[in-house]
Amino acid sequence: MATFETEALVLKQFDLGEADRLITLYTKEKGKLKAVAKGARKGKKTRSGLVLPFSYHNFTLYQGRSLAKINHIESIAMNSKLRDDLDYMAYASVVSEYIERSGLEAEADQALFSLLAIILEKMAQAKKNELLFNFVIFKAKLLLLLGVKPEIENCTVCGKKVNLKKGAPLSVEEGGTICKNCFNQNEYYKSTVFSLSEMRVLYKIIFAEISQLKKARFSDQTLEKINKITEKFLVYHLELEPKSLSFLYTIRKMNN
Numbered sequence: 001m002a003t004f005e006t007e008a009l010v011l012k013q014f015d016l017g018e019a020d021r022l023i024t025l026y027t028k029e030k031g032k033l034k035a036v037a038k039g040a041r042k043g044k045k046t047r048s049g050l051v052l053p054f055s056y057h058n059f060t061l062y063q064g065r066s067l068a069k070i071n072h073i074e075s076i077a078m079n080s081k082l083r084d085d086l087d088y089m090a091y092a093s094v095v096s097e098y099i100e101r102s103g104l105e106a107e108a109d110q111a112l113f114s115l116l117a118i119i120l121e122k123m124a125q126a127k128k129n130e131l132l133f134n135f136v137i138f139k140a141k142l143l144l145l146l147g148v149k150p151e152i153e154n155c156t157v158c159g160k161k162v163n164l165k166k167g168a169p170l171s172v173e174e175g176g177t178i179c180k181n182c183f184n185q186n187e188y189y190k191s192t193v194f195s196l197s198e199m200r201v202l203y204k205i206i207f208a209e210i211s212q213l214k215k216a217r218f219s220d221q222t223l224e225k226i227n228k229i230t231e232k233f234l235v236y237h238l239e240l241e242p243k244s245l246s247f248l249y250t251i252r253k254m255n256n
């Protein structure tokens with residue numbers, strides 16, 4: 001039982017009694033953690049009223065037997081846009097839920113923490129037509145961090161180098177590309193054919209530094225394709241299927 005300091009992002013919150021909130025945090029030092037924000041429901045008059053979903057703060061926490069208590073906060077980024085606009089909120093909710101479901105309690109993962117902090121900040125500053133782009137980057141990097149990124153260069157069945165010039169089928173179940181030989185021997189019906197340029201985009205989004213990726217270089221059509229395949233990878237290989245995805249789909253349908 002001790003007081004400690006950590007940077008953290010707010011993944012979600014629940015009302016607790018008349019004045020307090022129960023907050024789920026993703027912390028830099030201790031992974032996922034639940035904390036009580038005393039007096040948070042009294043609004044922005046109290047410091048803990050600032051502890052809102054998707055916001056980023058430096059916390060001083062007191063670790064009690066089960067829950068932590070917030071002693072002090074210094075705000076780093078409020079990311080207000082993610083709460084004020086439904087489109088932004090829909091994307092941010094799914095991102096937070098992916099982290100909530102994959103992050104472990106009391107186990108720090110600084111790479112996962114940085115990914116969450118960077119993507120939420122980028123989304124809060126993005127234009128509306130850049131939200132999907134940032135969301136796709138998030139999922140591709142999440143796959144990489146969780147060790148199930150799509151294998152692109154070598155056939156996932158026989159291990160030989162795949163000739164990508166004319167495009168190649170990519171199978172979620174096999175975990176990546178399938179060479180012509182293996183494909184002809186055993187049709188992988190559920191695979192999706194990716195062209196060479198789409199493969200390049202996928203490769204780049206997985207491996208390039210986030211700061212090097214610029215929306216203007218990627219077509220919406222390719223992003224939609226990568227959006228689908230990354231979602232399927234997360235469900236099939238890690239059973240990660242956020243409930244908030246249905247909210248995101250509803251919002252996206254309304255915009256189309």
Ligand SMILES: [Zn+2]
Pocket residue numbers: 155156157158159160178179180181182183
């Ligand atoms: Zn093969």
